[in-house]
Amino acid sequence: MGYAKVLVGVLFLFIAVATTSAAFTCTTNTTTTTNSTCRSLIDYVPLNNTNLSAVQSLFQIKRFHDLLGANDFSNSTSPNQTLPAKQRIKIPFSCRCENGTGVSDKPPVYTVKEGDVGLYNITSFTFSNVVTYQEIAEFNRLPDPNKITVGQKLSIPLPCSCDEVEGVEVVHYGHVVESGSSVEKIATEYGTTPAILLKLNGMANASQLQADQVLDVPLRACNSSVNSSSLDYPLLVANGTYVYTANDCVNCKCSSANNYILQCEASVLKPSSKTWSTCPAMHCNGTSSLYLGNVTTSTNCNQTFCAYSGFTNKDIFTTLATESTCPAGGPTGSPTSSPGSDASKTGMQGFRWNFLFISIQLIFLCFTLS
Known part of the structure; x- marks a missing residue:
């Protein structure tokens, strides 16, 4: 029985070493x-x-x-x-x-x-x-x-x-690192810089990146016209995603293809609020012909459109907004050349399987000795 306790203690110590926060x-x-x-x-x-x-x-x-x-x-x-x-x-x-x-x-x-x-x-x-x-x-x-x-x-x-990154509000994304990836590759894919990733994750250099690591990646959110009194302020929609808001009456999408300008329109869902039997009207500035999402004018690199600006328990608000549609100057921090380091191709994944095999053997041995 004494040997079994020692082996169990070794096993738990191995687990503690194998797992990182x-x-x-x-x-x-x-x-x-x-x-x-x-x-x-x-x-x-x-x-x-x-x-x-x-x-x-x-x-x-x-x-x-x-x-x-x-x-x-x-x-x-x-x-x-x-x-x-x-x-x-x-x-x-x-x-x-x-x-x-x-x-x-x-x-x-x-x-x-x-x-x-x-x-x-x-x-x-x-x-x-x-x-x-x-x-x-x-x-x-x-x-x-x-x-x-x-x-x-x-x-x-x-x-x-929920922290800002470099003074910018972002959506934090827990990215599971793939085998063979690198800090530079991840930074380029998600529109940030290697320096920001290293700082955010408390890493001294790119060689510390491991396969299966959960990496804090800041995703750029689209610019919106939502005012501070809205029940969904601040409305942060990450690049490559969409959300339903205003009791599911409004669908807002963020895409780098739209120059990081939040694109909102009336949704096809039924309102989730019990106080709303139907979604409120979404006319722009009280007009009868212009609705949320409609573009009024588009000249050179500018377009004026009916943008979503928030909601209360009674109403959904819109506003006329003018945004530049010229190519963006670059996502959250311009990617800089930094020597990337491949995440270990075996990484923690292979380590965990080895650990599992050893664990099973130790457990069986424990029962045998007890």
Whole structure:
């Protein structure tokens, strides 16, 4: 029995060494802002085939169209659409700052099932390491991360941030690093710079990048005309995504192809507010012929259009806006030449499989010696 205890202790020490924190820095004092939360995204890379409905259920995303919007899927996409193993999908959720780090506001709650042998099993095989087992243990105040019971409820604190980056409001995205990727490649793909990524993630140099690491990537949000008194202010819609707002009566899309100008129009959904039987009229400046999303004039590099400017419990507001449609001068910080370093091709992924094999052997040995 004494040998078994020693081996179990070695096994748990190995687990602690094998797992690193994915916590993001979040110092924004949300109590002084209009809203106490912000929009965030994080990658989920399932180990096995699944479907969108199962992903929505696992992360407890209330509205299916929020999942579609975060991934720019058609609003006609079926919940039963298959998501192949290892295909990443962005999970939308609300973030709040707490004790210098960001955590999902009202995090998804997981119910422990038969076969869940400890928190490490849940973090690795169910949630694909978007959080560490230590973070789950700390958040749920569990003294022993390996003593869980079937039916127990565990809150899953997804890492996030609400902070500005270089003085600009952004949508923070927890990007799971692919094997063979690099800091420079990720920066170029998502419109930021290697220097910003390194600073944001507390990395001394690009060689510290690891495969399967959850990297804090700031996504540029489109410029909008939403005023500070609106219930959805600030409306931050990340490049390559769309969201429904104003009680689902308005659909707003952000794309670099539109020069990072927020494109909003009346949605095809029914209003989510019980006080609205139908969506309010969205005439621009009281006119009867001009509606939200309509372009009035377009000359040279400028266009005037009917833009969304916010909503209250009673009304949806619009305004005439003029925006430049000339090519943008570059996304959030111009990418600079910086020596990228490939993420380890085996990285933590191979390390975890080796760890799993060793763990199984140690567990069997423990039972034999006991």
